[in-house]
Amino acid sequence: MTTEPSGALFDVAVVGAGPAGSATARWLAMQGWRVVLVERTRFEAPRIGESLAPNVQEPLRALGLWDEFMALRPLPSWGTRSLWGDATEQSHSHLLSPYGCGWHLDRRAFDRMLAHGAEAAGACxxxxxxxxxxxxxxxxWWLRTTPDTGRGTASQQTLRAxxxxxxxxxxxxxxxxxxARRMLFDxxxxxxxxxADVAPAERGHLLVEAVPEGWWYSAPLPGAAQHEDGAMIAMLMTDTDLCARSRLSGAESWQGILGSAGATKQRIAVARRVSTPQxxxxxxxxxxxxxxxxxxxxxxxxxxxxxxxPISGxxxxxxxRTARAAADTVGELLARSHAVRGALAAYEAERDKECTTYLLERARYYGAEQRFDTPFWQRRQVLRRVPGDAGNPTLSAIAAAS
Ligand SMILES: Cc1cc2nc3c(=O)[nH]c(=O)nc-3n(C[C@H](O)[C@H](O)[C@H](O)COP(=O)(O)OP(=O)(O)OC[C@H]3O[C@@H](n4cnc5c(N)ncnc54)[C@H](O)[C@@H]3O)c2cc1C
Structure with missing residues (x-):
């Protein structure tokens, strides 16, 4: 961790050192801007989101962090198996990808590596x-910060950017x-x-399985980082109210609902549970x-x-990817301070377009599962409810139907 005096003026302050913040900070630092990257944790707790598609190689190479990524020893992922829209398992192999395979990784180690990558490029x-x-x-900008462990005003400091x-x-x-306000879609x-101790045959792929309450996701985790052999995460994706109603944060209820997910249950049949539901x-x-x-x-x-x-993976x-767009926009803001409005509007328009495309993909993906007439699935039959030209709906039309 870099130390910097309170009150120092930076060109850019990036708040949050997840993949987006660290990659943006690294891009900007590589361009010579004075950047501070502020992260409230010390990457001490496990993080979620551990499966990466093969084409993640592209942005990691562009950032110059591919060797650092491989040094984390991620597990290769050979593909995805799914029970979605049909009780028969379908397979999608990554071997058809020009990048060869996807990856299962320790997210805490990955996020820390990216943050240190930003620091190595010159970010504080x-x-x-x-x-x-x-x-x-x-x-x-004046940023009031508090050390994670600190209490009261004595431990506060101010950053400027x-x-x-x-x-x-x-x-x-x-x-x-x-x-700003959040538009929530679900x-x-x-x-x-x-x-831990998942059977060896289950250690090289991701499994997705639709059930009446939502869908299951299970993926291997690198053992060394977890201090366990054959580590795996298994997760039920459902809605907040359905989760509360069935008390799924309790180990017994979680285990009970696993009964309706035959393939996922089978996958961890000989495994040992090492955490409570989170x-x-x-x-x-x-x-x-x-x-x-x-x-x-x-x-x-x-x-x-x-x-x-997360179904989009x-x-x-x-x-x-958007870290690059953000860094380009910020470079423009710093170089031409009179053009703030235009640069920000263009950046936001791109995000709106990305959002509309994403919502359509999501609606089509959920629309492919028609076996369950339950609240979780009824809520996701969005395209049927979009008025007018459903082939090319706007962000607001999809949002209104969600
Ligand atoms: C259940 C689940 C499963 C997922 N599975 C996958 C997957 O398999 N593959 C995949 O690609 N994606 C997956 N995702 C999505 C992926 O995890 C996120 O898209 C990704 O982490 C977004 O990165 P980010 O940097 O924008 O945000 P985050 O990763 O959330 O990082 C935000 C950072 O900001 C820090 N922070 C927050 N507030 C402050 C503050 N006030 N001051 C300082 N720091 C702060 C946090 O500590 C954190 O480090 C999953 C998501 C979920 C919820």
Whole structure:
């Protein structure tokens, strides 16, 4: 962790060192901007989102972090098996991809590697420091921060920056504090349990299985990082209210509902449970902000700007890709401070387009499963409810139907 005096003026402050924030910070630092990357944790706790598609190689190579990624010794993923729309298992092999295979990784180690990658490029990395409040005055941002373990005003410090980036994930802590609002498209949660000693034949692929309450996802985890052999995560994706009604955060109820997921249950039949169920927010959302003529120079990147359903398997990839777009936009804001509104409006228009495309993909994906007439699945038959030209609906039409 870099130390920097309180009150120092940076070109850019990036709040949140998940994949989006760290990649944005690295891009900007490589361009020579003075960047501070503020992360409230010290990457001490396990993180969720451990399966990466083969084409993640592209942004990691562009960032110059491919060797660092391989040094984490991720497990190769040879493909996805699914029971979706049909009780018969379908397989999709990654061997057809030009990149060869996908990856299962330890997300905590991956996120730490990216944050250190930003630091190695010259960004000032502050770990264990949370941004509480951001105010734009006298031509720059003033960020009030608190050490993670600190209490009271004695431990607070202030950072200053010309441009501010919200990379705080689904919470969009910074943007919401500045008046932006989240458009929520669902109330999805993932109830995850970790396992060890999974049978060797189950250690090379991802499995997705639709059930009346939602769908199951199970994926291998690298053993060394988990201090376990044959580690795996198994997670039920369902809605907040359905999760609460069935008390799925309790180990017994979780185990009970696994009974309706034959393939997933079979997969972990000989395995040993090593955690209790953990509930993770997984809702889809878009952060909406005004780009008025006096717009102050801030933007959101990654999940803070647009969070997608884990069924897409693209959260980390999107975070890394939009980091490049965010860095380009910020470079423009810093170089031409009179053009703030236009640059921000163009950035937001791109995110809106990405959001519309994503919502259509999501609707088609859920539309392919017609076996269950249950609340979870009824809520997701979105395209049937979109008025007018369902072939080319707008973001607001899909949002209204969601
Ligand atoms: C259940 C589930 C399963 C998923 N599975 C996959 C998967 O298999 N593959 C995949 O590609 N994606 C998956 N995703 C999505 C993926 O995890 C996210 O898209 C990705 O993490 C987004 O990166 P990010 O940097 O935008 O946000 P995050 O990864 O959420 O990072 C935000 C960072 O900001 C920090 N922070 C928050 N508030 C503050 C503050 N006030 N001050 C300082 N720091 C702060 C946090 O500590 C964190 O480090 C999954 C998501 C969920 C919910």
């Amino acid at each position: 990395l502050l770990e264990g420091v949370a941004v509480q409040r951001s105010v734009h005055q006298e031509g720059c 010309r441009v501010l980036i919200d990379a705080t994930g689904r919470r969009a802590h910074v943007g919401r504090g500045l008046g 109330r999805l949660v993932g109830v995850a349990v970790r396992w 509930v993770n927010c997984a809702h889809s959302q878009r952060l909406l902000r005004e780009c008025a003529s006096d717009a102050s120079p801030w933007l959101a990147v990654g999940d803070a700007a647009l969070a997608v359903d 693209s959260g980390v990839l999107r975070a890394l």
